[in-house]
Amino acid sequence: MVIGSGMIAQRFSDYHANDNVVIFASGVSNSKETRSEPYARERQLVETTLAQAGERLFVYFSTGSINDPTEQGSAYVAHKLAMEELISSRAIHYLIVRASNVVGGPGNPHTILNYFWERIQQDEPFTIWQYATRNLIDLDDLYEAVTHCITNPARWNQLVVIANPYSVSPLQIVEAIEMHTNRKARYELIAKGLPFSFDTYIHDLIPINDADWQPHPYLLRLLRKYYL
Template identity: 40%
Template sequence: MIIGKGLIAKQFQNHDDVVYFASGVSNSSETDKNQFLREENLVRETLNKYPKQLFIYFSTCSIYDSSKYNSLYVLHKLHMEELIKENAENYLILRVSNAVGEGGNPNLLMNYLARQIKSNATITIHNNATRNLVDVEDVRDITLQYIASNNWNKIVNVAYIENFFIPEIIQSFEENLNLKTNIISEDKGEHYSIDVHELDYEFTIQDKYEYLANLIKKYYR
């Protein structure tokens, strides 16, 4: 059973013994409590409807971002994680970083940057800010690998092995789209690390710059 229609949900096929819960609040700046309540109600409803199935919940690595730790979004996601741990017989909670793929929310970082660069718009960037980008197909493969392993009832950080500085992302867009970006740079931004040393997955591309270039060629060129 697939709950959701977004970027991650589209990577999976229906299976009677697995619930993929990929629907809910995706905007980390969300403040409307009704949106959080809608997701909570759907989680509870789905848990009650499929009590014996493995419950896969796609959470967020934003919990490691000190600038968002006390946000309503992060507190809500942590609450959903606890709800699932307490009520699901078998579960996998996958904390995903910034998934990149075809389509998806237009306000996702890479979609936003691609749109601004292609339209020759001016972009204000924070030089010290980093983001962790992970191919949505890697998210899919990691999920399926953990399902097959029966290594369940745990929280897994699903992220690439290194972060990317925003200027590195802009530069890769320029090189791979053969475009020049209008940039206003500010000496601001935060870096936060995501611990992936326990992630049981081997990325095909280990070089961060090659991995980034591949994402842009694959989804934006």
């Protein structure tokens, strides 16, 4: 069973016919959301789905933003933490996935890569937080890592972090888009943001070739794959 219709739900569509797993990939997609109604809707859907899940593995996608010091106290992070607690206390079998910034192509305007891509495509000015870091992970890499956990019951009933071994600065992302599109971005660097890291990375779940994850080639590969 797959709950949701967005990018992650579509990538996990092969689980629709799986009677042993519930993929919960529906909820608030904008981490800057401040209204209470979207969060209440997700909580209600989580509670309803948990009640129906029985002994099936309940897979919930949380967020790597919980590690971001600039997001501490935000409504989005508070909600995700509450959902993690709800699921871990009620589900018979669960897997909570804290994923970093998932990249799967244009669509959600609230993701950092899509935001920069659209500003550059439209030749619109924007700001870059000089001291921030972001961690980008390919949707297909997320799928492989989560599938590894689903098929290994020793990974169940715990929280897993799925993140790229290398974080990047927003400026690196913009420069990669400039190279990919041969367009010059119109931005202003501002003295904001804080770097942050994760306790574990994707290489704790699946074998990787370190050279494939280096920031420059990985960024360009994402752009060539999803942004024509």
